[in-house]
Amino acid sequence: MRIIAIANHKGGSGKTTTAVNLAAALADRGRRVLLFDLDPQASASHWLGAPEDSPGAAELLTDGVGLDGVVHPTRWPGVELVPASGGLARAEKYLARELGAEVVLRRTLERVHAPSWQYAVIDCPPALGLLTLNALVAAREVLVPVEAHVMALRGLAQLMGTLDLVRERLNPDLELTGILACRVDGRTRHAQEVVQELVSRFGERVYRSAIRENVRLAEAPSFAQPIMQYDARSAGAADYGALAEEVIQQERRR
Numbered sequence: 468m469r470i471i472a473i474a475n476h477k478g479g480s481g482k483t484t485t486a487v488n489l490a491a492a493l494a495d496r497g498r499r500v501l502l503f504d505l506d507p508q509a510s511a512s513h514w515l516g517a518p519e520d521s522p523g524a525a526e527l528l529t530d531g532v533g534l535d536g537v538v539h540p541t542r543w544p545g546v547e548l549v550p551a552s553g554g555l556a557r558a559e560k561y562l563a564r565e566l567g568a569e570v571v572l573r574r575t576l577e578r579v580h581a582p583s584w585q586y587a588v589i590d591c592p593p594a595l596g597l598l599t600l601n602a603l604v605a606a607r608e609v610l611v612p613v614e615a616h617v618m619a620l621r622g623l624a625q626l627m628g629t630l631d632l633v634r635e636r637l638n639p640d641l642e643l644t645g646i647l648a649c650r651v652d653g654r655t656r657h658a659q660e661v662v663q664e665l666v667s668r669f670g671e672r673v674y675r676s677a678i679r680e681n682v683r684l685a686e687a688p689s690f691a692q693p694i695m696q697y698d699a700r701s702a703g704a705a706d707y708g709a710l711a712e713e714v715i716q717q718e719r720r721r
Contacts, residue, residue: 469718470576470587471644472606476629477622478593481612481649481678483510485710486590488684488703489610491693492711493586494545501538501584503572504551505602506592512550514688515541523552528571528601529561534579543693547584555598562597569597569637573605595629603633608644612678613665615651615658620665644717647710648677676709 473486483506490500504511505524512523521539526532527549539548562568576587589602603609609630613619623646634641646669652658658680665673678684684703687694694703 468576468579468584468587469608470589470606471608471610471714472589472591472599472602473610473612474591474599474602474626475611475613475622476593476595476626477614477619480593480614480619480622481647482506482593483514483590484684484688485610485612485647485649485678485707486588487511487514488687488694488707489710489714490546490586490588491543491695492707493588493714494543495695495708496711496715498545498585498715499583500546500586500588501549502541502546503549503587503589503602505555505598506551506590507556507598508592509551509555510688511590512548514691515543515546515548515550516691517541517548517550519553521550521552523550523555525552525554525558527575528598529554529558534575542691543696559596559598562601569600569604572601573638576605600633600637603630603641604638606638607640608642610644610647612647612649615648615661615677617657617661620661643672645674645713646672647674650680651677652680674710674713676706676713678703678706678710681706 473482490502493500522537527537537549541548591599591602648662679702681703683698683701684694687697
């Protein structure tokens with residue numbers, strides 16, 4: 468099972484949009500995907516229609532509930548969800564008092580039988596706390612969405628430093644699977660320059676796919692649908708479909 472954390476310290480970078488739509492696009496291509504919502508804002512959980520009172524990530528991390536007790540079906544075939552349950556905001560404080568708190572999620576995923584899912588996609592909160600740290604320790608790969616704005620490049624440098632520390636101290640197997648340019652407005656020169664700067668700095672680690680600024684993509688959460696369901700002909704659906712193909716190509720190389 469490939470475990471991919473969708474992470475960026477900066478809010479508004481497209482983490483949840485990428486987590487939900489990448490999971491759906493992978494499922495469209497025959498992959499079984501488990502989506503973890505580790506963000507206390509629960510945007511992915513609301514988007515995919517998780518019941519408000521359903522057990523989820525908080526119970527998994529703090530109450531010893533097994534994975535079978537927190538996995539819920541979604542309306543999208545092939546995608547199952549561990550939602551951000553109500554206690555997730557308090558889970559950070561609870562974990563801070565526990566020995567080995569940063570490895571709880573990894574130990575849980577190590578017990579998963581291989582045929583259950585082919586991908587685990589983890590939507591991280593926009594901060595480096597114990598929830599994000601659990602994701603980075605459990606994951607083998609990090610996918611970093613970056614808004615096509617010059618200020619986002621500064622946050623990216625900070626995140627790269629964090630990944631180096633996690634590799635050094637907690638998870639030597641963690642690798643940067645790719646950087647994804649998001650909210651790319653093709654009408655502005657600035658967005659294009661930011662994408663060029665990303666490629667200049669990180670080369671082949673930048674996905675060829677980029678997520679264009681798209682009204683239909685912004686509307687999809689309001690209708691509780693991934694973009695492929697809400698508008699399969701939109702630029703957003705095409706872009707996330709292309710990203711899924713690139714991710715699958717990585718799978719084949721592995």
